Amino acid sequence: MAVRDTDAPAEKGLARTAQALARGTEKWFPDAYIFALVGVLVVALAAFANGSSPQNVVDAFGNGFWDLTAFTLQMAMVVLTGYVVATSPPVARLITRLAALPNNPRTAVSFVALMSCSVSFLNWGLSLVFGGLLARAIARRRDLSVDYRALGAAAFMGLGAVWALGMSSSAAQLQATASSLPPALLRITGVLDFGTTIFTWQSLVMCVIIIVLTVIIAHFSAPTGAAITTAEALKVDLDDTIAEPPTRTRPGEWLEYSRVLPILAGAMTLGWLVSQLLSKPVLSVVSSLNGYLLVFLMLGLVLHGTPRRFLDAVARAVPATAGILVQFPLYAAMAAILTKSEGRGGVTVSEHLATFFTEVGGGGAFAVVIAVYTVILGLFVPSGGGKWLVEAPYVMQSATDVQMNLGWTVQIYNVAEALPNLINPFFMLPLLAVLGLRARDLIGFTFLQFLFHFPVVLLLVWLLGTTFTFEPPVIPA
Incomplete structure (x- = not known):
């Protein structure tokens, strides 16, 4: 496998730009947990500025701290189920076959980006691990020298481009699950199934356009020739051999090695899924977060x-x-402080923000304003579901006030929410563990994607938003 020559000519074009960006972003960005802590302090200061008493703020902080316990577990299970499916023997064999398809370095990088985005539409956790393992499998090929950093960045594109437009979108899943919605938000939006969010033709068109853009940028930003830095040059161990479980030694271990129990559990899950599909609308079934996680876990x-x-x-x-x-x-x-800590006149920070977005978002500018705001907030709160619960009460109230379609408002949030992931490395962490790399190795390539994606996303949310009409929310009894 070729190793980069340190005296070789520097990268050119987009590849050169990507590396220049990497040096600055890695130097200045702290751990994502620091962003969350700072976010709490900023929200608390905003509440104080709004006239809330220290007692109200700390009460909201403590009382709301565990409000997302169920949703936290659900999001952790999205990652866990994706990882488990991606590392299963059948999927591992599929990855090996796919890794043999590309025939040159740039095609290999763009192929990984395409596969990562495609799989991400089903499950973003699966996309991270699947993309990482595919990148490693391609890097192991002796007949093809590919830049391992570009491969790793391409494997992340599912999270950095379209994950929130897919079926594991935290915001869309949350809005489709009445039991997971905070009562205050449920009263504003009602339940929005996937037919009003993920599966609208506008959202699907936007998803396809962004995937095509992502693949093109990945292709032309990948280093070639002497500029390639391989996994070997980065001293990455590419051995993915998984040790077989030890041979059972006690009678009590017999069932642990039985193939019957998984088959029976899978059959029960399939029976439940068929029953649900026969008794309920299809979109309400596929929109169920708990059902989605059940199917992936048993799979x-x-x-x-x-x-x-x-x-x-x-x-x-x-x-x-x-x-x-x-x-x-x-x-x-944060969400509790914004929505429950009342200030002067009994008005919360959330209500002030709703008024602000209503005022500046008129005349068709609402989609663009919300998208830009979501990107900025996403740098500090790198979490699709958690951040939606912070934003949703005032964003959706503003959408109602300016007569913006609520389902499309969720998708504006979703497509904009993915963009900060290209800069803030929080969601890279599971992938970096798979790749054996550091954030600085990837973020130059992902930052380059951000520079192209940002204006395209703003244009799409504005143009496609003009095709929607406002529909009042249906609030469950």
């Missing part, structure tokens, strides 16, 4: 074949959920 069990292999995969997946578990309570606290 992972079936694909691993035995409970022992499945449990080993779960143990490897758990560390990737750490960031979600410790950060989501902070997002819940």
Whole structure:
């Protein structure tokens, strides 16, 4: 495998720009948890400025800290189920076959970007691990020298481009699940199933356009020739051999190695899914977050074949959920301070923000204003679901006030929410663990994607938004 010559000519074009961007972003960006802590302080200061008493603010902080306990577990399970499915033997064999398809370095990078975005439409957790393992498999090829940093950045494109436009979108899943919605938000929006968000033709068109743009940029920003830095040059161990579980030694372990139990559990899950599809509208079934997680978890069990292999995969997946578990309570606290800590005249910060967006978002500018705001806030709160709960009460109230379609407002948030991921490395963490790289190795390439995506996203949310009409929310009894 070729190793980069340190005396070789520097990269040119987009590849050169990507590396220049990497040096600055890695130097100045702290850990994502720091952003969350700072966010709590900023929100608290905003509440004080609004006239809230210290007692009201700390009460809202403490009382709201665990408001997202159920949703936190659900989001952690999205990551875990994606990891378990991606590391199963059948998927591993599929990855090996796919890795043999590209025939040159740039095609390999753009191919990984395409696969990452495509899989992300189904499950963003699956996309991270699947893309990372595909990048490693391509890097192991002896007949093809590919820049490992560009491969890694391409593997992240599902999270940096279209994840929130897919079926595992935290905001869309939340809006489609009445039991997960805070009562204050439910009274504003009602329940919005995937037919009003993910599966509108406007959202699907936007998704396709962004995927095409992502693949093109990945292709032309990939270093070639002497500018390539391989995994070997980066001293990355590419051995993905997974040790087989030890041979059972006690009678009590027999069921751990049984293939019958996973098959029976899979059959029960399939029976439940069929029953749901026969008794409920299809969109309400596929929009159910709990049902979605059940299917993916049992699919992972079936694909691993035995409970022992499945449990080993779960143990490897758990560390990737750490960031979600410790950060989501902070997002819940932020949302509580914004919506419950009353200031002068009994008005909350959330209500002030709703008034502001209503005033500046008239005349067709609402979509652009919300998208820009979402990107900025996303740099400090890198969480699709957690941040939606912070934004949604005032954003959706503003959308109602300016007669913007509520389903499209969710999609404006979704497409804009992905953009900060290209700069803030929080969601890179599980992928970096798979790749054996650091954020600085990827972020130059992803920052370059951001520079192209940002204006395109603003144009799309404005143009496609003009095709919608406002529909009043249906509030459940």
